[in-house]
Each structure stands twice: as C-alpha cells, then as structure tokens.
Amino acid sequence: MTPVHQLGLSDVLVLVVGFWLITKVVRHIANRNAHGTKLNGPPSESLMFGLTRKIAQAPDSGIVFQEWAAKYGPVFEIPTAFRRSKVILCDPRAVNHFYSMERSVYVRPKLYRAVVANLFGRGLLWAEGESHKRQRKALTPAFSNAAIRRLTDVFYDSAHKLKVHWDAAIDNSPPEGAIIDVEHWMNFVALDSIGIAGFSHDFRTLDGEYSAVAAAFDSLNFEGQGVISNIVFLLSAQFPFLANLPTKRNRIQSNLRQSISGIADDLLEKTRREKKTHVTDETADRSIIGLLLKAEEGDSELRMDQTEVMAQMNVLLLAGYETTSISLTWALIELARQPEKQAKLREEITEFGATDPTWDQQISALPYLDSVVLETLRLHPPLAETTRQASVDDVVPVGEPITTASGEVVDSIAVTKGTIVTVPIRCMNQSEVFWGPNAKEFKPERWLTLADEPLRAKEIQGHRHIISFLDGPRTCLGKSFALAEFKAVLSVLIRNFTFEFPDGPETEIASHRALIPRPKVAGQSGGIVPMRVRRAD
Incomplete structure (x- = not known):
C-alpha cells in the first residue's frame, strides 16, 4: 500500500x-x-466544475448573475461541480424569506463550516441553531447603541493619529503632494481601532510597530496559485478531505489559523491577568473581550467554553480588520474617481464645524457622509454572496411568477432538504432592476431622494435596502460598530486631505485575491492603491 x-x-x-x-x-x-421545483438555468460548461470556475474567475460575479437572472428569471438554477446544482435567488420576496429563515431552515453547508472551524474555530461564524443564538446573545451588549456611542472617540483618535503621520509625509514631499498607499494605512487604522475598542489593546501599527495580525492576513494571498492548488480549492466544496492536502493555499490558511489563534490567546491571557489585579475598568468589562471573559467564567445559559471564546476573538479580529479597511479603501477610490463628489462631501463636513461629529450627528447632521458610506457598501459589499443549505424541506414565495423547467408558471418554489441556495449580494445591490439605470454608478445622491423614488430596491429588507450586512437572525452583529468607524475615519480624512490618482481618475482598479477580495490598482503586485494626497485647502 x-x-x-x-x-x-x-x-x-x-x-x-x-x-x-x-x-x-x-x-x-x-x-x-425528491420533489424540489425544477428550474431553468444556464447549461454546464464542465463536467468537473459545472459553472463554479466561471463564477470564480469572473471579474465581477454580480454581472454574471444579473445576465442569468435576465435570461432565466429571478429564481434559477446553476450547475456546480460533478453535476450537482444550486438555486439562485434574485427575487426580493424570496431573498427576504431566505434571510428570515436562517438558523431555522437555511444553514451553512458542512464544508463551509469545516473551513470556518479550521480557520477560526467554532465561534459565532460557525455556530448554528441554539448555539448561534446563545453566542450572539452573549456578545450583543458590546454592540449596543450605548456601546457604540462610547467607542466613537476611539475611532476618531485612530483617524487623527493617521492624520499626524500623513501631515509629516506631506511636509517631506514635493508641493504636488505625497504618494501614499491608502489601503496600507486603512489596514492600520482598522486594526488599531478594533484592538482598542474591542480588546482594550493598542496594536500601535499606526506608529510603525510590527503586528502579527496584519502580517497573518497579508500572507493570505491567493494570487499566482498553481493549477493544482486552484483545482484542489474548487473541488474541496465536494470533497472536504482535499482541504488537508499540502497545497500552497492550504498551507497559507493553516499559517493564518495558527497566527490568529496565538494572538487571540495572548490578548485573553493579558486581560485575565489584569482582571485578577483589578487593573481593568468598567469600560473594559463592557468591551468585547470583557464580555467574552464573563461568558467564559459564568454559569448562566450564555456561558462559553474556552474554545468558543477563542473562536470569537479570531472572527472579530477578521471582521474588524479586513472588512472595514476594504470599505474605507473603496470609498477613497470612488471619491478620487469623482473629485466633485469628494469636494461636496468636504464642504458638508467643513460646514458642520471644527469638532468631530458624535455618533448621532453622523446621520442626522451629515446626510451626504451617510450617503457616501451607504453607496460604497451598496456597490462594493465585502462579501459577494450568501450560500446556505436547506436543513429541511421549504417553500419559498416569489414576488413575481416563475416559469419552471417544465413550462409551469408558479408563485412559489419547493426546496428540498439538502439543496444549496445562494443569494448573490453584489448582484442584488447593483441590479438595474432594483436600483434603476444608473445602478452600477457611484451616485451617493440617490440616498437623499430614495424615499421619493419608485424603486424596487425598497422591496428588499436588509439595512436601508442593501444586503451587504445580510439580514434576519444572522445579520451582521457589528453593523453599527462598522458604520460608526467608517464615518469617523472618512470624515477626518476628507476634512483634512484631498485624494487623486497619480495617473488620473480613469486609473483601472482590479481585484487582489485574498481571504476577502481587496481592490488594487491594476498592475500592482498585491493589494496596493497609491494615491496623491495633499492637504485640503
């Protein structure tokens, strides 16, 4: 043998x-x-991969799904690897039903849970059913409105620290401004913010200190993978044992898991020592890490064991670092592409006054800032889709009649247990069907008149009719945290600096393949977005 x-x-x-x-x-x-409804859909292009490879290699998967929805209807079926298939929902009523039934009907597929457990442990991102409900309830106080109000100053502190460094760079640059890789610095401001706000720990990356967290995520680079590595990754959706093969991608993921777990363990031990010596204060006790320790030590129904606590740390580091830095980078990209919108935002922030807006004022007093943030999240959701598996048979209602593969017109579809179902977030957020003919344009002004517009987007629930934060019982727990940080950092940067691409607003932006795809200037090796930064007049 x-x-x-x-x-x-x-x-x-x-x-x-x-x-x-x-x-x-x-x-x-x-x-x-099986008695699931047989749906129309595109034909397979490969016996081995179905259409999985086409979607993975597409520059924008949202456009691919939109084309299929236009041809086959808003609910359709696509072939995946080895003649399997999954149902795609692009109908608002069906999407609302799907998200409302998460936890009870639609759960994460076994492979996805295995990958999450392997990378981050069995925390909130992995949990289902009562386990998910318990873990989420234990963490919810850390993300309450009262908690976010307290944390907003932390976000401003990080943004102003960033301003000091950029001022120094501009002072030592030619009159036309400094060339700065803005994505690099957005990573730092996001990591330092989640460190202080969530874990009472300053990573000090804005001050130039080395961070094992940043190094671990930066190492998760999937560009330049060999053919075998990519094939193994695509096939692992059907054959989980392939995730254990020593490919480059699998080794990178293993290194990330070890690095993040080590960092999380160090932070927990530090906080435990401080609690024993009564160094921590009441604010720290109400922070994410404080609540995690309470859940670990308590005897209530919300108690978490040590592996669950570690897993929450891993996931929250990911969410606080990756998604926020990516969204901030996209906002600067879009504003550099359209200087008139950047100037309009700067004018609003300047007219507000010299002080930083509070959490409540970020929406009520700065509507265009709110609009820029929403438009960035609509066009550039960090996650392109939500994929789940039906744990029981279900009937999904649709808002408009669907023609099945047999030619029957129906107002609902039957989904059998085990069926894979996907909501293409990017497709829904950017669809002309829901957002009008300018859906793919960066137009913050749409949010100022949305209430008066007869758009089908209003049929979508989610946060302000976009599903970048998902919806239902698994809606993003850190949504308010992310929005407050996004607005705080962006307001400080736009008030004080102007941003433009050295080669002009038509600079091509590509995708850097990593754990979560990042924007980059085409031709750069890695997630790099150089901009010319000057002080605002």
Missing part, C-alpha cells in the same frame, strides 16, 4: 474519481423521491 506521504497527483485523482462515483450512486438513491 502506498504510504499517505507518498501520494502523488495521479493517486489523488484516482481517489477523487472513486469518491465521485460513490457519491453519484448515493445521490441517485437519495434523490429518487
């Missing part, structure tokens, strides 16, 4: 093919009595 460590590519392929044949037989037996 060939030892495991000597398995070659041919051995792996034989195992894959053998496993595929077995799963086909099992699936055939299991599906003989």
Whole structure:
C-alpha cells in the first residue's frame, strides 16, 4: 500500500474519481423521491466544475448573475461541480424569506463550516441553531447603541493619529503632494481601532510597530496559485478531505489559523491577568473581550467554553480588520474617481464645524457622509454572496411568477432538504432592476431622494435596502460598530486631505485575491492603491 506521504497527483485523482462515483450512486438513491421545483438555468460548461470556475474567475460575479437572472428569471438554477446544482435567488420576496429563515431552515453547508472551524474555530461564524443564538446573545451588549456611542472617540483618535503621520509625509514631499498607499494605512487604522475598542489593546501599527495580525492576513494571498492548488480549492466544496492536502493555499490558511489563534490567546491571557489585579475598568468589562471573559467564567445559559471564546476573538479580529479597511479603501477610490463628489462631501463636513461629529450627528447632521458610506457598501459589499443549505424541506414565495423547467408558471418554489441556495449580494445591490439605470454608478445622491423614488430596491429588507450586512437572525452583529468607524475615519480624512490618482481618475482598479477580495490598482503586485494626497485647502 502506498504510504499517505507518498501520494502523488495521479493517486489523488484516482481517489477523487472513486469518491465521485460513490457519491453519484448515493445521490441517485437519495434523490429518487425528491420533489424540489425544477428550474431553468444556464447549461454546464464542465463536467468537473459545472459553472463554479466561471463564477470564480469572473471579474465581477454580480454581472454574471444579473445576465442569468435576465435570461432565466429571478429564481434559477446553476450547475456546480460533478453535476450537482444550486438555486439562485434574485427575487426580493424570496431573498427576504431566505434571510428570515436562517438558523431555522437555511444553514451553512458542512464544508463551509469545516473551513470556518479550521480557520477560526467554532465561534459565532460557525455556530448554528441554539448555539448561534446563545453566542450572539452573549456578545450583543458590546454592540449596543450605548456601546457604540462610547467607542466613537476611539475611532476618531485612530483617524487623527493617521492624520499626524500623513501631515509629516506631506511636509517631506514635493508641493504636488505625497504618494501614499491608502489601503496600507486603512489596514492600520482598522486594526488599531478594533484592538482598542474591542480588546482594550493598542496594536500601535499606526506608529510603525510590527503586528502579527496584519502580517497573518497579508500572507493570505491567493494570487499566482498553481493549477493544482486552484483545482484542489474548487473541488474541496465536494470533497472536504482535499482541504488537508499540502497545497500552497492550504498551507497559507493553516499559517493564518495558527497566527490568529496565538494572538487571540495572548490578548485573553493579558486581560485575565489584569482582571485578577483589578487593573481593568468598567469600560473594559463592557468591551468585547470583557464580555467574552464573563461568558467564559459564568454559569448562566450564555456561558462559553474556552474554545468558543477563542473562536470569537479570531472572527472579530477578521471582521474588524479586513472588512472595514476594504470599505474605507473603496470609498477613497470612488471619491478620487469623482473629485466633485469628494469636494461636496468636504464642504458638508467643513460646514458642520471644527469638532468631530458624535455618533448621532453622523446621520442626522451629515446626510451626504451617510450617503457616501451607504453607496460604497451598496456597490462594493465585502462579501459577494450568501450560500446556505436547506436543513429541511421549504417553500419559498416569489414576488413575481416563475416559469419552471417544465413550462409551469408558479408563485412559489419547493426546496428540498439538502439543496444549496445562494443569494448573490453584489448582484442584488447593483441590479438595474432594483436600483434603476444608473445602478452600477457611484451616485451617493440617490440616498437623499430614495424615499421619493419608485424603486424596487425598497422591496428588499436588509439595512436601508442593501444586503451587504445580510439580514434576519444572522445579520451582521457589528453593523453599527462598522458604520460608526467608517464615518469617523472618512470624515477626518476628507476634512483634512484631498485624494487623486497619480495617473488620473480613469486609473483601472482590479481585484487582489485574498481571504476577502481587496481592490488594487491594476498592475500592482498585491493589494496596493497609491494615491496623491495633499492637504485640503
């Protein structure tokens, strides 16, 4: 028998093919009595990958889904690897139903949960059902409105610290301004903010100190992967054991898990020591890490064990670092592309006065700032889609009649247990069907008149009719935290600096493949967005 460590590519392929044949037989037996609605959809382009590879390689998956929805209807089916399929929901009523039934009907597929558990542990991102409800309830106080009001000063402090460094760079640059990689600095401001606000720890990356967290996430670079590594990644959705093969991508993910777990463990131990010596204050006790320690030590129904506490730390570091820095970078990109909108935002912030707006004033007194943030999140959601698996049979209502594969016109579809269902977030957020003919344009002004516009987007629930934060019982717990930080940092930067691309507003922006795709200037090696930064007049 060939030892495991000597398995070659041919051995792996034989195992894959053998496993595929077995799963086909099992699936055939299991599906003989299935009664799900048979839907129209695009044909498969590959026996092995279906349309999975096409979606993964598309510059913008949202456009691909929009084209299919226009051709096959707002609810359709696409083939995936090895003749499997998944249902795509682009109908607002169906999408609202889907999100409302998360936790009870639509759960994360086993493979996704295995990947999350492998990377971050069995925390909120992994949990389902009562476990998810318990963990979310334990963390909710850290993200209350009262908590965000207290934390807003932390976000401003980080933004003003960033301003000091940029002022110094401009002082040492030519009159036309300093060339600054804005994404690099958005990473730092996001990490320092989540460190202080969430874990009572200053990573001091804005001051130039090395951070193992930033290094771990930066290492998760999926560009330049070999063919075998990419094939293994795509097939791991069907064959979870492939995630353990020593490919470059799998090694990177393993290194990330080890790095983040080590950092989270150090932060927890530091806080435990401080609590024993009564160094921490009441504010720290109400922080994310304070609540985690309470949940770890308590005897109530909300108690978490040590592995769950560690997992929450890992996920919150990811969410606080990756998603916020990406959204801030996209906002600066869009404002550099349209200097008139950047000037309009600066005028509003300047007219507000010299003081930083409070959390409540960010919306009530600065409507254009609110609009810029919403428009950025609409056009550039950090996650492109939500994919779940039906844990029981379900009937999904639709807002407009659907023509099935047999030609029948129906106002609901039957989804059988085990069916994979996807909501394409980017597609819904950017669709002309819902947002009008200028849906793919960066137009913050749309939010100022949305209440008076007869747009179908209003049929979508979510946060202000966009689903970038998801919806239902699994809506993003840190939504208010992220919005407050986004507005605080952006307001300070736009008040004090102007941003433009060295090669002009038509500079091409590409996608840097990482754990969450990042924007980059086309041609740059890595997630790099250089801009010319000057002091605002």
